[in-house]
Amino acid sequence: MASFCPKCRGLLIPGKSGTLVCVKCGGAEKRGSSSLGDFLPSDHDDKRAGARRGEKITLKPIRPGCDGSLSGYFPYPQMREGQREFVSDWSHSLGEGGILLAYAPTGIGKTAAALAPAVEYAKASGKTVCFLTSKQSQHHVAIETLRLMVGRCAKPIGVVDMINKQDMCPLPEARELFSKRFLEFCAARQKRRSCEFGSGADSGVLKDMRESLLHNEELVGYCEDHLLCPHKAGLEAAKGADVIICDYNYFFSDLSERMLEHLDKELGDIVLVVDEAHNLPDRVRSNYTDRLTVNMLKEAKAEANKHRDAAAAHHADAVIDALRELVDGGSPQDERSVGGIQLVRGIERFSNVQRLDRVDYKEIVSRLANLGDTVLSQGADYSYSYECARFLQAWVNDENPNGSVARTVRSDGDENVILSYFLMDPSPMCAPVFRNVHSAIVMSGTLYPMEMYRDILGIPKDRCLMREYASPFPKENRLTLVAKGFSTAYKSRSEESYRAMAVEIQRIAASVPGNVACFFPSYKLMEEIGGFVDTSKKLIREDRSMGKEQKQAIYRELVELKNSGSGGLLLGVQGGSLSEGVDYKDNLLSVVVIVGLPLAPPSLDVELTINHFERTYGKAKGKDYAYVYPAMNKVLQAAGRLIRSETDRGVIVLMDERFAW
Numbered sequence: 001m002a003s004f005c006p007k008c009r010g011l012l013i014p015g016k017s018g019t020l021v022c023v024k025c026g027g028a029e030k031r032g033s034s035s036l037g038d039f040l041p042s043d044h045d046d047k048r049a050g051a052r053r054g055e056k057i058t059l060k061p062i063r064p065g066c067d068g069s070l071s072g073y074f075p076y077p078q079m080r081e082g083q084r085e086f087v088s089d090w091s092h093s094l095g096e097g098g099i100l101l102a103y104a105p106t107g108i109g110k111t112a113a114a115l116a117p118a119v120e121y122a123k124a125s126g127k128t129v130c131f132l133t134s135k136q137s138q139h140h141v142a143i144e145t146l147r148l149m150v151g152r153c154a155k156p157i158g159v160v161d162m163i164n165k166q167d168m169c170p171l172p173e174a175r176e177l178f179s180k181r182f183l184e185f186c187a188a189r190q191k192r193r194s195c196e197f198g199s200g201a202d203s204g205v206l207k208d209m210r211e212s213l214l215h216n217e218e219l220v221g222y223c224e225d226h227l228l229c230p231h232k233a234g235l236e237a238a239k240g241a242d243v244i245i246c247d248y249n250y251f252f253s254d255l256s257e258r259m260l261e262h263l264d265k266e267l268g269d270i271v272l273v274v275d276e277a278h279n280l281p282d283r284v285r286s287n288y289t290d291r292l293t294v295n296m297l298k299e300a301k302a303e304a305n306k307h308r309d310a311a312a313a314h315h316a317d318a319v320i321d322a323l324r325e326l327v328d329g330g331s332p333q334d335e336r337s338v339g340g341i342q343l344v345r346g347i348e349r350f351s352n353v354q355r356l357d358r359v360d361y362k363e364i365v366s367r368l369a370n371l372g373d374t375v376l377s378q379g380a381d382y383s384y385s386y387e388c389a390r391f392l393q394a395w396v397n398d399e400n401p402n403g404s405v406a407r408t409v410r411s412d413g414d415e416n417v418i419l420s421y422f423l424m425d426p427s428p429m430c431a432p433v434f435r436n437v438h439s440a441i442v443m444s445g446t447l448y449p450m451e452m453y454r455d456i457l458g459i460p461k462d463r464c465l466m467r468e469y470a471s472p473f474p475k476e477n478r479l480t481l482v483a484k485g486f487s488t489a490y491k492s493r494s495e496e497s498y499r500a501m502a503v504e505i506q507r508i509a510a511s512v513p514g515n516v517a518c519f520f521p522s523y524k525l526m527e528e529i530g531g532f533v534d535t536s537k538k539l540i541r542e543d544r545s546m547g548k549e550q551k552q553a554i555y556r557e558l559v560e561l562k563n564s565g566s567g568g569l570l571l572g573v574q575g576g577s578l579s580e581g582v583d584y585k586d587n588l589l590s591v592v593v594i595v596g597l598p599l600a601p602p603s604l605d606v607e608l609t610i611n612h613f614e615r616t617y618g619k620a621k622g623k624d625y626a627y628v629y630p631a632m633n634k635v636l637q638a639a640g641r642l643i644r645s646e647t648d649r650g651v652i653v654l655m656d657e658r659f660a661w
């Protein structure tokens, strides 16, 4: 097992007198110091932890570890069985210029199996590998894997690891600002040449930066010490990199064009590695989803009054009237579909009441946007006028291919009206990337079913190879049981059924040592059923507003409870922050109970999405794609918290009779 320096996380290699020497900071450690597996999620998720600790980061290019006598870049002496198959399929897709959809369970070693063939192919063909991930922990894993790979190859690997500009900015003000305000703050500093981190790095430094394989925290730390803008230096260094590690948004949002232009590349020059790809559809959806409310418009009107902008105040009133008209005659909570032009006409009509000079929708939006700019330029962190204008502008954007955007309105019964647009199907936004990229691997342990992911990500069928790999963990280490006689279906919900489920949970908790985690379909059901649970184990509840630190505290508490021999009973939510993306190491959980199915409550959004998918992918798939599979994926994610290594053992209890159907 590879070991890493506890100070800088550089690769440790054998030194004199039984010590290990860090290739990056040169520090010596006794053998047996921290290994890859020693890092808790808290370390992974701690953004810019290195920079905050005030460590001095030096550039020390990591030299290739062999003379070329070893073939390939694979960083370990041996491949696991599933890993060998994975590497072979991916190498084939790289050679053919195809897209591999890889459904690969935890433990198979996906990162190394994806990066080694990709880097080898890219270096031989002049392509650039872009490793896309939404999680900070995966940035660490990718960097650590690449450091190991350098030890196996005869040439250096140039790597740049980036996150978004605001999170990389070393100025303390950047932490406080709303994102739009930050972009203005940064642009103004650059224009006035007043940013103390404005100087550029020369090509030698950029090369050393790439070859030092810095994690984004270290890149920020180095740039801070040398008065460089980390984001700018990262982008500059990325131009000559073999591998760029970055967020999905660099390729799956409107940033994509600018990124490619900056790299002076086309999609055909890029090999994409999409990590934890089950998160990609929702990320793309969230980029094209927004809402506008009467309460926001009232705040925009208050801004207009404060700035004596009578026209903007009048327009805000007109938009409020148009929204109220859309829900007129309906009862509270009734949702309705809205036509794009219906709102535009309504706003124009109300804006032009008692006016001689007619204004059109474009002028109305522009007036609100100008007010927003004034508010922000005077130092406010947020402007309602700006946000309202941004929503109204997006409302009339042409980007609604195949009717994949739905528009709805509802009253919340308290004089507020909520107008929304949301992307039902991300495929029109993703298809251009997958059509034009040289090759891609789209990988996750939860791509169920693969056909759905291929469809909703717009991956061309003729380029796509779909493969599922077996778990490397012994089957006999996991027991899956269905507890019959329970259900969270709406018709089965009652105090009696909640009490019965609580008694069953108590029984399970009392019969096993260690920690038990119960994941519910919603916070409401967690409170209602959890309220009846009486247990001798320490009861720990997930909170909807829980931040990263509270999550880490829960993790540490579970470790202590397990070590003390008493154990805890964790109550959380499927699709919540404790049932996805947390690595419960060292058999931290003995049992995971999945209470009920997290099917979305009936709503117009769900109905519209089912109809859209039926029209696009066929009658039989509509309900499954929009309703059933998203719930099943939450179940799979939650159940996947149990077994995290080949020595972990435990039980999954599916507490809903519908799992037996």
Ligand code: SF4
Binding pocket: 165, 168, 169, 170, 171, 174, 185, 186, 187, 189, 190, 195, 196, 197, 198, 228, 229, 230, 231, 232
């Ligand atoms: S130029 Fe860079 S360092 Fe300066 S404000 Fe912008 S992001 Fe921050």
